[in-house]
Amino acid sequence: MCLLLRPLHSRKKKGKPATGAQDRQVWVKALYKISYPVVYNLANETLKKNMPLETGPKYGLNLKSVTYLEAVGRTMAGIAPWLALPDDRTDEGKMRKEMRRMLLKGLKNAVDPKSPDYLNFRTEGQPIVDAAYVAQAFIRAPEALWEPLDKETKARFIEEFKSLRNRSGAYNNWLLFSGLTEGFLLSIGEQYDPARVQFAVNKMKEWYVGDSWYSDGAKFSMDYYNSYVIHTMLVDLLKILSDNKKAPVADYDQALKRMVRYSEYLERSISPEGTYPAYGRSITYRTAAFQALAQTALMEKLPDYVKPAQVRCALTRVIQNMYLGEQNFDKKGWLVLGFNGHQPAIADTYTSTGSLYMATLGFLTLGLPADHEFWKAPAAPWTSLKAWTGQEVVKDYKVEY
Structure with a gap:
């Protein structure tokens, strides 16, 4: 039976909007x-x-053989910008410092063959994916997560990354996983495979279909993989390549413009109530759907009409809907299979507990300090909330890049 609610126009406002500090x-x-x-x-x-x-x-x-590296790599990639912030004496700062300390300790275990938690990079295809998320975490927070590692641990990670070269993955977004891992090796002055890097970049250019959308392989799929993987990894890879004079700066600029445009779609997709469409593959990755928007905001590259506060407020409502309750966690605090609740039937054939930690990728904007405009500006309505309450909304048009 459908619920009858008052139209948004006629709903009364309740209380004061939350501050940015409360949202954070x-x-x-x-x-x-x-x-x-x-x-x-x-x-x-x-x-x-x-x-x-x-x-x-x-x-x-x-x-x-695969689920543990999935959990570690995906978690790292999402929390890296937050852990990169300097220490302070706030409650948040103490949490961040402790999380960083634990992760650095854990990273040593992850590549120590004598540790019970030695992670598998050496067999199966799936580690190609999740090694890339480990590498992306190092790219996002080199001073916090890579440089503090001891010489032996660094050497072990480099060896594990290079061991991936004896395998290949799917002929789609997976090309970026190999490319980004090799790009990280380039960024730290290690021998890298330029063929894997260039093949990934060339195919993504070929698979661009227009108005910020990439096809995930030869055939287009309507899902969130443009945010889960494609835009963010391509931008990060091209930044490394252009910085090292291995690709034109124009290629990086173009990829960034496309991600910025795609972030507009993501912001518009958040409903007035803070929900978003559950369609396509891998919806169990939950808030990873907003990685491209979160990274665009983190880079301070939002379009002029998309104010940081409206992104903050929209994503806060999504986060509240997803994580304020206990529906997405088991009794010991682990994520459960599902979109917004325990819904194992919607899990894909490659999805396990470790896979779910892609959800952290929607939190990248925590890498902006607490005194940044993103967190300090007064609350602001996001696009769909404005549209459904009769406020002025910027028209949306196709963009060619």
Whole structure:
């Protein structure tokens, strides 16, 4: 039976809008809650012992060989910008410092063959994906996560990354995983494979279909992979290449413009109530759907009419809807299979517990300090909220880049 609600135009406002500081507390609490079980257990060499192993129907991978690296790589990539902030004496600062300390300890375990939590980079295809998220975390927070590692641990990560070269993956967004890992090696002065890098960049150019959308392979798929993977990894890779004079700066600029345009779609997709469409593959990745928007805001590249405060307010409502309750967590705090609740039937054949930690990618904007405009500006309505309440809205047009 349909619920009858008053139209948005006629709903009365209740109380004062939250401040940016209050919104930030919502984000920090949610990100810490999601990340803590993975980071804490890796630091204490109990990840493989304690992480649940849940899969959906018809799961098709070698679960114990891949799920732990999935959890670690994806969590790292999402929390990296936050951990890159300097220490301070606030409650948040203490949480951040402790999380960074635990992760650095855990990273040593992750590549120590003698550790119970030694992660598998050496077999199966899936580690190609999740090694790239580890590399992306190092790219996003080199001073916080890469430089503090001891010489032996760094050498072990480099060896693990290079070991991926004896395998290939799917002929789609997976090309970027290999490309970005090799790009990271280039960025730290290590020998890298230019063919894997150039092939990834060339194919993504070829698969661009217009108005900020890339086809994920030869055929277009309507899903969130432009945000989960394509825009952010391509921009990060081309930044490394252009900085090292291995690609024209114009290529990076073009990719960035396309991501900025795509971020407009993501912002407009958030409903007045703070929900968004659950369509396409991998919707169990939850807030990773907004990675491209979060990274665009983190880079301070939002379009002029998309104000930082409206993005903050829109994403805060999404985060509240997803993580304020307990529907997406089990009794021990691990994420459960589903979109907004325990819904294992919607999990893909490659989705397990570790896969779900892609959700952290929607929190990249926590890398902006608490005194940044994104967090300090007064609350502002986002596009769909303005549209559904009769306020002025900027027209949307196709853009060619």
